[in-house]
Each structure stands twice: as structure tokens, then as C-alpha cells.
Amino acid sequence: MQKGKNKMKLFEELKWRGLINDVTSPDLEEQLNNGEVTFYIGTDPTGDSLHIGHYSSLLCAKRLKEHGHHPIMLVGGATGFIGDPKASGERSMLTKETLQHNYECLSKQIEALFGFTMVNNYDWTKDITIIEFLRDYGKYFNINYMLSKDTVKSRLDSGISYTEFSYMILQSLDFLHLYEEKNCTLQIGGQDQWGNITSGLELIRKKHGSDVACFGLTMPLITKADGTKFGKSETGTVWLDKSKTSAYEMYQFLVNSEDEKVIDYLKKLTFLSKEVIDDLEEKVKNEPFRREAQKMLAKEVVSFLHGDAEYDKAVKITNALFKGNIKELDADEISDALHGFEISEVHDATSLSDVLVQASIASSKREAREWIKQGSIQVNGEKISDEAFLVKKENALSQNRTLIKKGKRNYYVIFQK
């Protein structure tokens, strides 16, 4: 695939992929296309794994890296203590232990997947005294300016603590610090970070003069067709950590992407070229039922995150569960297919309705009975509509494992000893 002459410039490509929501200056285009920029992306250790929502940002950083720029990944050990203001209200504060744990998990994960340089803003924030904070930095922040930022403004009615109000100052310090120490001249973030990024730029300009060549770039939020947040599956958040979201679950999440959005996701979550994606777009239009774009998306992402072997396994499980009859598979295939599910232990010879409750499939017996009555429960591939049906290990598929299906595509495995 030689196409050197009509290859897009970096900035143009980012735009085409829909990765640019806004930039603080048009000069950034020139910098990115022809310069060599040190930039940073930050995230706070609010969880012990990144999720699919973070993925496009990190990929974006990787795209820049491949064009010769230098990424710095900041995990906010300090800012995590404070919590950035979100529209829904005040955050509950995380304990030091949790933050430490999360920090370690995230650092490890990012290093393993992307190999970026990591920094922790706790290192340069922890020794600032309250007096220094107010004298050396607070003076540069005008309250009126801070109040006009969306993150704060949106909270003025419902209330915001002084703690969260101060968050943007801390984040500004990060940008300033990285500019001074590492010549970092660009901060990239989600579109909700615009206010924090620009206030960091303000701080740098006030300290170092208004002619410094520093920039901010925000990426649009990835959404579903109905405008809601992308990244929640039936079982919850789609995590990048395999032990939290298996390769199979990740595959399922992506292969079920909406027709309207799958091209958008391909652009943002894969390195596939414009030619390949344009071709897939045609296929979505002409033969949507084949879902080739969805399958390609799932393949690219799962392979990148978990490797080809995990991808193959995810496809195999999918084929066994959705295409074939689970009972026709041999023992090896079954144990392979059933691997990767969270397995609940249930006593031998338990009634189906109790099994559903004990395995946390149903939240109450009433609900379990309702589903069984409606015919939405299958045990090892057979529909069971008798709630007193006894689930026994002698009828298990293999290794005392029984497969339970709820509704169209929710599978659970139970183990009986």
C-alpha cells in the first residue's frame, strides 16, 4: 500500500479521524506537521485501570509519537487527592491507599501498553506550602476568570467546594512545571479539559511572557449515536485491564457497535488507513448485516490490547456461543469457550431459580422466576421454563461447568462441586 504522495499530514489526519475538538492557536498545525513537540496528557488515578474512553487519547498520543513528537503521560497522584469538578456534583474523596494502589496499576498498564514516559504530579506538588501556593500561584488566578470556566460555572447553582474549585490551579501548575522542566509545550485532553488547559497556558504566559509557543488541544468526547457516553457494556465499564474486562467481553462490546458510529470508532480507535476505513464505510452502507466494520474494529482493538491469541480466543467463544450449538463442541473447545467468564460456585442439585440468585445473575428470586416464566433462561443450550428445574453437575458441559444464558446474549458459567 504505497501512497506516499497523497498521504495526509499529521494535523490533517487528526482532523480526519475526528480527534480535534479545538486548539488554542492555529499555529499548532505547523508545529505538529513540521516541528518536534513535547506534549503531555494527564489522567487522575480515580480507578485501578484505564477504560475504553481513555484509549483514544492514548492512541492519539501514540500517533503523535510516531510522527516524532515526545509524549509524557501524567498520572495525577496529587490532583487525584483533590478531584476535578464534574457536573453531577462533588466527588467523594479517595483514600491515600486507594490512590496509591490506583496509581501503581495505571502506571504499569500505560507503560506496558504504550511505553510512554511517566510522571506523577505529586512529586512537584507535595512540598508546596499553603503560603507558597497562595503567594506564588494564587496571585496569578483571578477569581472571575476561574468562575467563568465551564467546570466551575456549571456547579455554581448546585454548589462546589473550595477544594474542587482549586483543582484547575493544580492542573495549571503541572503544565507550568512540565514546560519549565521538560520543555513541554502542548497539553492534550478531552474537551471537558479545555478550561484547565487554557488556565495552564495563562499561567505559563504570565510567568514567562505572552510570546511563549505553548498550545492546548482538546479531543471530542466519544459518544454513542444517542449522544450518551461511549464505554458502558451490560456488565459496566469496558476496562482495558483483561482481568476486569475479558478479551471476549471487549470483543463483544466492539462488535456490537452501532452502524452509525462504527466508522467514527474505527478512525479513533485503530491505526487503519483512510483507504481501508473508507472501504469499510462503503460496506456498512451496502451490506450492514455483515458487520465487517464492527468485526474489524473488534479485531484491531482486542489484538492491540491483548494480543492475537486472546483475539482468536474471543472469536472462538463468540462463534461457539452465537453460531453453533454449544453441545456439539468437544470438551477442549468447551473449556476454551467457557474460559474467560467469571465463574460462580453453586451447590450441586440446586433449583434453577436459586441458581440465578446465588450466581448473582438475578437480583431477587422474584426476578429469577419472572425470567424463567418468560422463557428467557437457557441452561446448556436448552430453554428451561420450569423454575424448580434442578441444575446438577452430572448434566454439566465439562468440568462441572454449566452454561446459563439469559436473554439474547448474556452468558454465565456456574461451577458445581
Place this chain on the structure above:
RNA sequence: GGGGGGGUAGCGAAGUGGCUAAACGCGGCUGACUGUAACUCAGUUCCUUACGGUUCGGCGGUUCGAAUCCGUCCCCCCCCA
């Protein structure tokens, strides 16, 4: 410090003494349709194999009977100083 308005099921929001396990909307779940979709339609959504039990910020009280009345405590928002 002063004045006002609030806290009802996952969320939003009705309800101001019995007809209320609590309208309605959203969300969730299931079924039909289908491409393991979307849309649409139907059912369902506190627990209980259904007798009953426990709910409307917490506690206490009035009453035959309370989400609804009284007392008290906790929390939130707005306005004025």
C-alpha cells in the same frame, strides 16, 4: 447573622390523613421483529411460590389509620447582610 425553598423507588418528578407499594417520564430488564443490531411494539421494574412483609432523609409522637399532621435532629439549595 437574617429570610426563603427542599430531601419520595436507579434518576427526574407527582402525591399534603384511608381509594398509595406510591401517578408520570427517563433509565433498566424480558419478549416479538432483526444483523448477537437500530427503530418500533408488548410486558415488566421493593421483598415474598403471593399469605403477607418492609418503604417516601433519621429518630420520636398524634391517630383506628401517616409519605402526608406535630416535635426534634441531620443534610442540601437560593436570597439578603
